[in-house]
Amino acid sequence: xxxxxxxxxxxxxxxxxxxxxxxLAFFYGGMVRSKSVLNMLMMNFIALAVVGVLWVxxxxxxxxxxxxxxxxxxxxxxxxxxxxxxxxxxxxxAADPEAGVAEVAWPGNDALPVLAFAMFQLMFAVITPALIxxxxxxxxxxxxxxxxxxxxxxxxxxxVAHWVFSFDGFVGADAVGGWIxxxxxxxxxxxxxxxxxxxxxxxxxxxxxxVLGKRRGWPREPMRPHNxxxxxxxxxxxxxxxxxxxxxxxxxAGDLAGVAFTNTMVATAAAVLGWLIVxxxxxxKPTTLGAASGAVAGLVAITPACGFVTPIxxxxxxxxxxxxxxxxxxxxxxxxxxxxxxxxxxxxxxxLIGTLLIGFFASxxxxxxxxxxxxxxxDASQLGKQAVAAFAVMAYSFVVTTILALxxxxxxxxxxxxxxxxxxxxxxxxxxxxxxxxxxxxxGGLGTPRPSAATAAxxxxxxxxxxxxx
Amino acid sequence: xxxxxxxxxxxxxxxxxxxxxxxxxxxxxxxxxQGYGRQKGHTEVYRGAEYSVDFVPKVxxxxxxDDTLADKVVDAIVESARTGKxxxxxxxxxxxxxxxxxRTGERGADAI
Numbered sequence: 001x002x003x004x005x006x007x008x009x010x011x012x013x014x015x016x017x018x019x020x021x022x023x024l025a026f027f028y029g030g031m032v033r034s035k036s037v038l039n040m041l042m043m044n045f046i047a048l049a050v051v052g053v054l055w056v057x058x059x060x061x062x063x064x065x066x067x068x069x070x071x072x073x074x075x076x077x078x079x080x081x082x083x084x085x086x087x088x089x090x091x092x093x094a095a096d097p098e099a100g101v102a103e104v105a106w107p108g109n110d111a112l113p114v115l116a117f118a119m120f121q122l123m124f125a126v127i128t129p130a131l132i133x134x135x136x137x138x139x140x141x142x143x144x145x146x147x148x149x150x151x152x153x154x155x156x157x158x159x160v161a162h163w164v165f166s167f168d169g170f171v172g173a174d175a176v177g178g179w180i181x182x183x184x185x186x187x188x189x190x191x192x193x194x195x196x197x198x199x200x201x202x203x204x205x206x207x208x209x210x211v212l213g214k215r216r217g218w219p220r221e222p223m224r225p226h227n228x229x230x231x232x233x234x235x236x237x238x239x240x241x242x243x244x245x246x247x248x249x250x251x252x253a254g255d256l257a258g259v260a261f262t263n264t265m266v267a268t269a270a271a272v273l274g275w276l277i278v279x280x281x282x283x284x285k286p287t288t289l290g291a292a293s294g295a296v297a298g299l300v301a302i303t304p305a306c307g308f309v310t311p312i313x314x315x316x317x318x319x320x321x322x323x324x325x326x327x328x329x330x331x332x333x334x335x336x337x338x339x340x341x342x343x344x345x346x347x348x349x350x351x352l353i354g355t356l357l358i359g360f361f362a363s364x365x366x367x368x369x370x371x372x373x374x375x376x377x378x379d380a381s382q383l384g385k386q387a388v389a390a391f392a393v394m395a396y397s398f399v400v401t402t403i404l405a406l407x408x409x410x411x412x413x414x415x416x417x418x419x420x421x422x423x424x425x426x427x428x429x430x431x432x433x434x435x436x437x438x439x440x441x442x443x444g445g446l447g448t449p450r451p452s453a454a455t456a457a458x459x460x461x462x463x464x465x466x467x468x469x470x
Numbered sequence: 471x472x473x474x475x476x477x478x479x480x481x482x483x484x485x486x487x488x489x490x491x492x493x494x495x496x497x498x499x500x501x502x503x504q505g506y507g508r509q510k511g512h513t514e515v516y517r518g519a520e521y522s523v524d525f526v527p528k529v530x531x532x533x534x535x536d537d538t539l540a541d542k543v544v545d546a547i548v549e550s551a552r553t554g555k556x557x558x559x560x561x562x563x564x565x566x567x568x569x570x571x572x573r574t575g576e577r578g579a580d581a582i
Contacts (some may be wrong), residue, residue: 224514224519260506293517329517342517 002088002262003110005253010116013248017123021048021130023237027292030230031341033223035424036138037230037434043133043145047330050149051126056081059125060118062158064166071179074162078171084114089171106173110252114171119167128157128197134341136212138223139421141338142429144414148404152204156400157196160393164196180389188389189362189370189382191260192249193305194355195393202348203338203394207401210415214338216421223340228288234291239268244300246306259366260306260324264299267318268307271298274322282326290326293346297325299366300350305358309368313361321353348394355390471566471579472540476531478502478551478559483529489550490533493542496582499532509557513535528559536579 002181025044029037051059065074077083090107129149136145168184171439179185180195190196215223247261270364275294276286289447300322302314309317329345339345359382362373372378408414415421420428427433478486490498490504504525511524535543540563547561571581 219519222523224521225516279515279518283518285515287515289516326518330519333519345517 001107001109001111002113003252006110006251007112007116009205009253009257010112010120010248010251011192012108013244014116014120014123016244017120017127017248018241020123020245021045021127022236022242024127024130025234026230027136027234027238027296028341030227030232030234031134031225031289032137034226034425034434036426037226038430039140039142039434040133040137042142043140044130044432046142046146047126047130047133047149050152051129051147052122054150054153055118055122055125059153059158060121062154063121063125063161064118064171066172067162067166067176068180068433071160071163071177071182071185075123078114078118081115081118087114088112089114089117091167092168092173106169112251117149117251121161124165124193124197124245124269125153125157125161128193129153129204131201131343131347132425133206135209135339135343137340138425139212139415140425141412141414141416144408147412148230148414151404151408152401155404156204156397157200160196160200160396163284163393164190164193164389180392186385186388187366188355188385189221189308189358190304190355190389191307192246192303194300194351195389197391198300198303198347199355199390199395200349200351202344202351203397204401205343206337206348207398208405209332209337209339209344211402211405212411214336215340216418218338218340219333223414225289228292230286231292235295239295239299242268242303246303249313250307256307262311263302263314264304265310266311267302267314267321268295268298271322271325273294273302274298274319275326276322278323278326288346293329293342294322294326297321297346297350300347301354301357304351304354305361308358308362308367308381310361310363310366313363313375317354317357317361320357321350325350326352344416352390352394356383356384471569471582472535472537473564474531474533474535474543474547474561474565475564476533476539476547476559476561477505477528478531478547479553479557479563480527480529482553483531484550485550486531488545489546490543493539493546495533495535495539495543497533501530501532503528503530507557507560526557534566534582536582 021044025041029040032040057074060081061076061078064076065077068075088107088111090111092106093101093104093108095101095103129152143265163178163180164179168177169175169181180188242264243261246264249259250257250260272291272294275290275297280286280291297323298318301317325346328349329342331345358373360373360375362371362382363376364370364372371382373382374380416425416428504527506524506526509526511522511526512523514523533543544561544563552558568577569581570577
């Protein structure tokens, strides 16, 4: 039976998650130099356009259609979003005579319209390729990136979303889901996408940064963030939207959403503190960029865990993620890959931290469908499942992304020319520049026709026709 | 006639302007510039990576003055811009061949 409260929350959450992609665009856009901010915004914004269309054609179906074998990929039952209008998603409820619960046939008491669920999940599919763009700032052909987003979504994101987000008996009474999510198969816990979204995007970012190579002059030339207020604004929009991402993933406007919402808030708060403390000790100053980065690291790490841990566990995960990611962003200098905006250091590392720490901090007192981690009386079996899920997604994403990036590089080309990169990708790929603040940019009427000569005295000195407004 | 050019710290500009007004100087040109002398720049840290910022912001003040006033202009700028710390800037004087007021075509000292 359709539950209107749950439906309202999922629709509102979908809109919240949609806002994360423009938020991410500003988070990233502020970190690049002023000559490439528009391209960075566009690399994110185009994901809304491309994935939004693909999701209708076959994306939703490949992710959430009935499994075609091994829990690896969904079928084409929903291609073109067929079989969705008027249909519901939900679970059957097993009878429990002791608790006085009667059996309820699929789709249960808390059913949602398929399209509400499809739009909520679309926003996840949009932001995941957008996250990758930070690894290759300043140097990519726009149409090559756009094609990459389409192909990567098709062969990496849609299958992995099926593995992680597609549950048995959800889109239909007998529907079979993915191999990572379901206890009938691996049974790893990932509440809102630590593996499918963050480890996936982080591993892909690493592959792209390696295949595409460094920016000219990196790391010798200074490439300072050009607009830190943008970065903090973007991080704040991400934090806001993430309540939809995490608490919306409860798919119900109830207790579990409250837990996920709380954990999202407190883990992020703790991660800001963790990152800033590392900076104070290491660099001597707490920075705005560090606060914004710490918030995102905390949001990433709590994403898989937010429906399975206590608020104290969430604070622990947040502070660990903030501190470790603050150190992990130095890895690119040690290994020499130009992951320009630290997709690896924040999303891959943060995603791994959150996914693995579930094996320590999960508690069935929070969610009876979860597990007990090592700190809550459980054994190491859940940690093992978490590790399998994390490394499977990381390996699949890294390998397939490498092949895809090499294929694009040697066919249509992936990088702009050295000259275009030096002049700025905005000018060369989009024929635009972001800002017009210079005094030669129009202040005082520069570039506009002069007014008629103001005085008789001036007329004696200026030829009567010179440049007058006509 | 002389052109007095001063590179000073941005926050002393109001003081310099006040001192020149007291001398009866009727106009000046200011521009935001960047550069370094002995002060050198400073270091900024982004996600743990250090960037040295070599060029520091300064203000350039340009005043054209009659020969008789030029030394007083220099003194007024130096006194009003001094903080005693490194990075206070420089003032130099160059001879000016001619000055023309655009509106009227006046030349020489009358145009100042």
